[in-house]
Amino acid sequence: MSVVTVERKVLEKNDELAQLNRELFKKHGTFVINLVSSPGSGKTSLLEKTLEHLNGRVKVAVIEGDVQTDLDAQRVAKFDVPVVQIVTNGGCHLDARLVQDALGKMELGGINLLVIENVGNLVCPAGYDLGEAMKVVIASTTEGDDKPLKYPAMFRNASVLVINKIDLVPYLSCNLAELRANALRINPNLAVFETSCTTGSGVREWSEWLITEAGTTSR
Amino acid sequence: MHELSLAENILEIVRESVSSNGGGRLKSVKVRIGELAGVVPDSLDLCFTALTKGTELENAKLDIERCGIVAHCRDCGIDSVVEGMTFKCPACGSGNIKVISGNELQVMEIEVDDECSNS
Numbered sequence: 125m126s127v128v129t130v131e132r133k134v135l136e137k138n139d140e141l142a143q144l145n146r147e148l149f150k151k152h153g154t155f156v157i158n159l160v161s162s163p164g165s166g167k168t169s170l171l172e173k174t175l176e177h178l179n180g181r182v183k184v185a186v187i188e189g190d191v192q193t194d195l196d197a198q199r200v201a202k203f204d205v206p207v208v209q210i211v212t213n214g215g216c217h218l219d220a221r222l223v224q225d226a227l228g229k230m231e232l233g234g235i236n237l238l239v240i241e242n243v244g245n246l247v248c249p250a251g252y253d254l255g256e257a258m259k260v261v262i263a264s265t266t267e268g269d270d271k272p273l274k275y276p277a278m279f280r281n282a283s284v285l286v287i288n289k290i291d292l293v294p295y296l297s298c299n300l301a302e303l304r305a306n307a308l309r310i311n312p313n314l315a316v317f318e319t320s321c322t323t324g325s326g327v328r329e330w331s332e333w334l335i336t337e338a339g340t341t342s343r
Numbered sequence: 344m345h346e347l348s349l350a351e352n353i354l355e356i357v358r359e360s361v362s363s364n365g366g367g368r369l370k371s372v373k374v375r376i377g378e379l380a381g382v383v384p385d386s387l388d389l390c391f392t393a394l395t396k397g398t399e400l401e402n403a404k405l406d407i408e409r410c411g412i413v414a415h416c417r418d419c420g421i422d423s424v425v426e427g428m429t430f431k432c433p434a435c436g437s438g439n440i441k442v443i444s445g446n447e448l449q450v451m452e453i454e455v456d457d458e459c460s461n462s
């Protein structure tokens with residue numbers, strides 16, 4: 125009987141591929157965000173609103189991740205931006221290889237901002253680096269104000285929190301201040317935005333912040 | 344549900360380690376999983392058992408070592424255990440902390456029966 129020391133990361137392969145993606149993004153000066161949330165929090169809606177606000181000012185490309193269908197890619201394609209749909213066929217998260225494959229179907233040259241919409245899930249995508257510059261987590265008011273405490277890894281690994289569906293606050297028992305405080309308890313460094321994709325409130329602040337960030341980081 | 348793909352990754356690493364050690368029968372695998380790794384140990388164990396069933400690794404035991412969350416304060420330099428999911432330095436109150444333990448997801452070691460007969 126012998127004990128053999130291994131000490132290898134379970135996700136080492138993914139981390140290696142993510143690093144390759146990251147180098148590719150750097151080479152093209154593309155700023156990349158990994159958009160994560162529960163299903164239905166408004167990832168695609170926020171992306172649509174952001175594209176509408178940016179109105180072609182920066183070159184954006186999109187990778188859509190879904191368990192099934194290319195419905196989200198169809199929504200985004202209306203904005204005349206390059207979009208590649210990844211269908212995971214049951215997979216609960218995107219990984220660096222799926223993104224690498226998608227990048228093979230896309231011209232990154234000239235793209236300032238790449239948005240990767242992850243599969244709706246607050247658990248699994250947290251551990252998978254895709255090579256992005258930052259994770260942006262959306263929490264919508266309909267999910268309640270306790271989600272950061274229930275899914276700490278995601279909020280800890282994200283750099284930005286967008287609180288969406290603030291138009292619905294009057295109809296819910298969700299306390300915005302409490303939601304914000306819970307998120308900051310997990311991650312005091314989170315940049316926080318409040319948006320409504322229905323009224324458009326907060327979309328400008330978020331979008332402008334995003335392109336400033338994209339501009340400063342890719343240089 | 345990503346425990347299934349994690350179990351696959353673990354088995355890949357295990358198989359490589361067993362063969363680079365000259366073969367033998369796998370008795371157990373020790374993995375280290377941080378509280379922040381987003382992994383449900385029971386699901387991982389279930390997936391591990393399901394994937395090894397009927398293979399040369401059948402009956403190997405998955406040993407899961409959990410590690411709590413420890414943070415290092417960049418302001419006062421103190422390391423502390425994060426309790427109740429409050430990521431703040433208990434000594435100076437700063438939120439400028441770095442998680443130094445809690446994200447682990449690692450295959451630590453394997454235990455192999457070398458004198459495994461060929462019968």
Ligand SMILES: Nc1nc2c(ncn2[C@@H]2O[C@H](COP(=O)(O)OP(=O)(O)O)[C@@H](O)[C@H]2O)c(=O)[nH]1
Pocket residue numbers: 161162163164165166167168169170244288289290291292319320321322323
């Ligand atoms: N009232 C309201 N509904 C929203 C808002 N944002 C998204 N929705 C709705 O929420 C549902 C899910 O949005 P979607 O963008 O598909 O979410 P995703 O699954 O995260 O991509 C859709 O019916 C949207 O119209 C919002 O700010 N306010």
Ligand SMILES: [Mg+2]
Pocket residue numbers: 167168169196241
């Ligand atoms: Mg969507």
Ligand SMILES: [Zn+2]
Pocket residue numbers: 416417418419420421432433434435436437
């Ligand atoms: Zn301190």
